[in-house]
Amino acid sequence: MSLYLFDTDLLTLFADRHATVCKRASEHSQDELATSVITIEEQLTGWYTLLRQAKTDRQLVAAYEGMTYSIRFVSRLQICSYSAEAAARVAAFKKARLKIKTMDLRIACVALEAGAIVVTRNRADFEVVPGLELEDWTIP
Numbered sequence: 555m556s557l558y559l560f561d562t563d564l565l566t567l568f569a570d571r572h573a574t575v576c577k578r579a580s581e582h583s584q585d586e587l588a589t590s591v592i593t594i595e596e597q598l599t600g601w602y603t604l605l606r607q608a609k610t611d612r613q614l615v616a617a618y619e620g621m622t623y624s625i626r627f628v629s630r631l632q633i634c635s636y637s638a639e640a641a642a643r644v645a646a647f648k649k650a651r652l653k654i655k656t657m658d659l660r661i662a663c664v665a666l667e668a669g670a671i672v673v674t675r676n677r678a679d680f681e682v683v684p685g686l687e688l689e690d691w692t693i694p
Contacts, residue, residue: 560589562661567692586588588632
């Protein structure tokens with residue numbers, strides 16, 4: 555059994571019911587689907603930004619409803635945490651001057667520690683991480 559860890563973009567597509575992503579996800583058992591606490595942080599940061607920017611009750615209600623949906627959706631997945639071992643990998647890759655954004659590197663290192671395959675369409679950034687397996691579930 556493999557563990558498939560959604561990055562932020564693919565998790566959003568999955569939650570938004572992207573047909574191809576949902577079809578691929580349906581081919582796996584629920585306990586094979588995961589995301590990282592880093593992805594959850596990124597999603598919540600987006601909702602917090604919308605909440606702070608809301609000028610009307612309608613915007614505020616929409617932001618809270620979206621946030622509620624996101625939390626309920628992600629709670630159905632396994633959530634992989636950011637461990638001391640993942641942090642050590644991040645530090646080592648940064649020392650090696652790997653060209654990748656910090657949050658993507660954290661997601662990658664969480665996946666490496668969990669032995670997970672990262673589900674992403676952002677291959678360009680993630681493929682620089684040695685030993686990281688990737689799949690793009692937007693491609694039929």
